[in-house]
Amino acid sequence: MKPLDFLPFALAALAVPHTAMADDEASNRPHVAAGQYGQCFAHSVPAEYYGVDGRTDLYAVGEENKLLHSYDWFAQRIFIACNVSDGKGVIAPAVVQLGPWPRGHAPEDDTLSIAFHYDGERVAEYSTLDIAEGNPKNASCSVSHYTVIAIVDGFSNLYSDAAPNFSLTTVDGRRLTFNILTGAIVKVDDTAAEESRGACP
Structure with missing residues (x-):
């Protein structure tokens, strides 16, 4: 077979969607999240490749960074307002902690979606089923x-x-x-539902 004769087969292979690969979440890795204006930051370190086990330390920025609070969890997405x-x-x-990309096909009561922390204390948390308003169909x-x-809008009215x-x-x-x-x-405000949401079983 000549080299160019292989081209149609190669293009056909590339056209086949590799769904399983595209559906794998990235493994956990240590990272830093900074607050607005860079006055504080969180250093989050996972204990495992997946999940929320780990440690997150919150620091105030200075000539020598000062440890403010430590949390016994890891999050890939953290939002911080330094002085509230x-x-x-x-x-x-x-500190707002978002849960990982959930595995499965329906929201569950024991899967973290979002948690709120103020002055080092967890003040509230919501499961994926809570955010779905108790309806497993309210998912993609x-x-x-x-x-x-669908969208994280973030903080408002901080100052x-x-x-x-x-x-x-x-x-x-x-x-x-x-x-x-x-x-x-x-x-709670009604907006347009996500147009490209995937159907759940």
């Missing part, structure tokens, strides 16, 4: 994974008289706003 006032004289960091599925969060918030949009079209001091859902 509780309105009662306490100014402390707020791939071959072996699913997701309930105003209003309560500091964190917002996200679900795949079924709800924009959830959380109070980052308590982790409570304070507002």
Whole structure:
């Protein structure tokens, strides 16, 4: 066979979707997440290749970085507001921890979706089933994974008289706003559902 005779077969092979490979999540690896304006940062180190076991240390930036808090979890996505006032004289960091890309085909009550921490304490957490509003159909599925969060909108009202918030949009079209001091859902707005969401069994 001449070299060019092999070309059609090679192109045909490339055209076949490698679904299983594309559906594998990246393994955990240590990483750093910085707060707005770089005043603090989190160093998160996993204990295993997958999952949430590990350690996250939060530091204030200075000539010598100061350890503020340590957490007994690992997260690939961490959002930090370094100086958040509780309105009662306490100014402390707020940390939002997102869970991993969930395996399976339906939201579950024991799979972490999002957790809120203020001044070193976990104030609230929500499972993927919580974020799906208790409805397993409120998810987008791939071959072996699913997701309930479409967009992370992030922090708001950090430096105003209003309560500091964190917002996200679900795949079924709800924009959830959380109070980052308590982790409570304070507002739900209807938006457009994710158009490309994968059907779940």
